[in-house]
Amino acid sequence: MAVIAGNWKMHKGPSETREFFDRLDAGAVGKDHELIIFPPVASLSAAVSARRAASTQVGLGVQNIHWEDGGAFTGETSAPIAADAGAHYVLVGHSERRHVFGESDRETHDKVAAARRHGLVPVLCVGETLEERREERVDEVILRQLEAALPALGDAKERFLLAYEPVWAIGTGETATPADASAAHETLHVRLADAFGATVAAGIPILYGGSVKPANAGELLSAPHVGGVLVGGASLDPESFVAIARAGR
Numbered sequence: 001m002a003v004i005a006g007n008w009k010m011h012k013g014p015s016e017t018r019e020f021f022d023r024l025d026a027g028a029v030g031k032d033h034e035l036i037i038f039p040p041v042a043s044l045s046a047a048v049s050a051r052r053a054a055s056t057q058v059g060l061g062v063q064n065i066h067w068e069d070g071g072a073f074t075g076e077t078s079a080p081i082a083a084d085a086g087a088h089y090v091l092v093g094h095s096e097r098r099h100v101f102g103e104s105d106r107e108t109h110d111k112v113a114a115a116r117r118h119g120l121v122p123v124l125c126v127g128e129t130l131e132e133r134r135e136e137r138v139d140e141v142i143l144r145q146l147e148a149a150l151p152a153l154g155d156a157k158e159r160f161l162l163a164y165e166p167v168w169a170i171g172t173g174e175t176a177t178p179a180d181a182s183a184a185h186e187t188l189h190v191r192l193a194d195a196f197g198a199t200v201a202a203g204i205p206i207l208y209g210g211s212v213k214p215a216n217a218g219e220l221l222s223a224p225h226v227g228g229v230l231v232g233g234a235s236l237d238p239e240s241f242v243a244i245a246r247a248g249r
């Protein structure tokens with residue numbers, strides 16, 4: 001079972017969200033894959049209602065949370081508010097959060113901890129920049145980003161997902177080769193096995209993200225250690241999102 005997740009970023013208000021679910025043929029995906037959508041937080045409640053109306057099994061999440069449970073943090077969303085609004089998952093440490101908004105490893109740790117406290121499933125995103133790849137520092141960077149969050153995961157018996165998203169491949173049309181994705185996923189998997197044991201690590205899906213499209217999803221989803229995909233641009237269109245899932249058969 002692969003996880004096919006769509007990160008809508010700052011796209012689709014409530015009306016477009018309803019239209020997406022009206023057109024989403026989740027039945028065409030069958031039970032082989034788990035679908036998750038991360039709409040903008042202002043569209044989450046529309047997504048909850050539209051999903052119910054369409055009787056689909058699509059999971060819903062938010063793209064970010066604050067690490068505090070509440071307080072004077074204008075413009076932020078806390079884990080309990082996100083959970084109450086219908087989120088089940090949360091992206092933590094997406095490269096745009098890290099590189100555009102300056103989110104630190106410490107903050108990603110605290111956000112994973114907040115997600116855990118309120119029953120949200122964290123999807124921790126890690127990935128190297130082009131410069132770091134050229135300097136052959138991929139493993140160092142992604143392991144540092146993972147390491148920072150590990151203390152917040154306890155024994156990792158509750159659900160947790162990891163996403164390897166090379167920064168240079170996000171929204172650029174550049175994609176890691178299946179071999180490069182596999183190598184990074186294996187590095188992450190070995191560290192998870194070391195931290196939590198082989199059985200728990202085997203149950204932690206590691207998604208690949210970075211310009212995934214229907215045309216390249218099949219080979220990426222069949223690469224070793226790739227447990228799913230996190231899709232930005234190509235998840236905005238329901239047909240292309242379903243085509244990506246179907247490519248993974």
Ligand code: PEP
Nearest residue numbers: 170171209210211232233
């Ligand atoms: C993302 O936003 O996580 C992402 C991978 O974007 P894209 O598929 O557009 O590269």
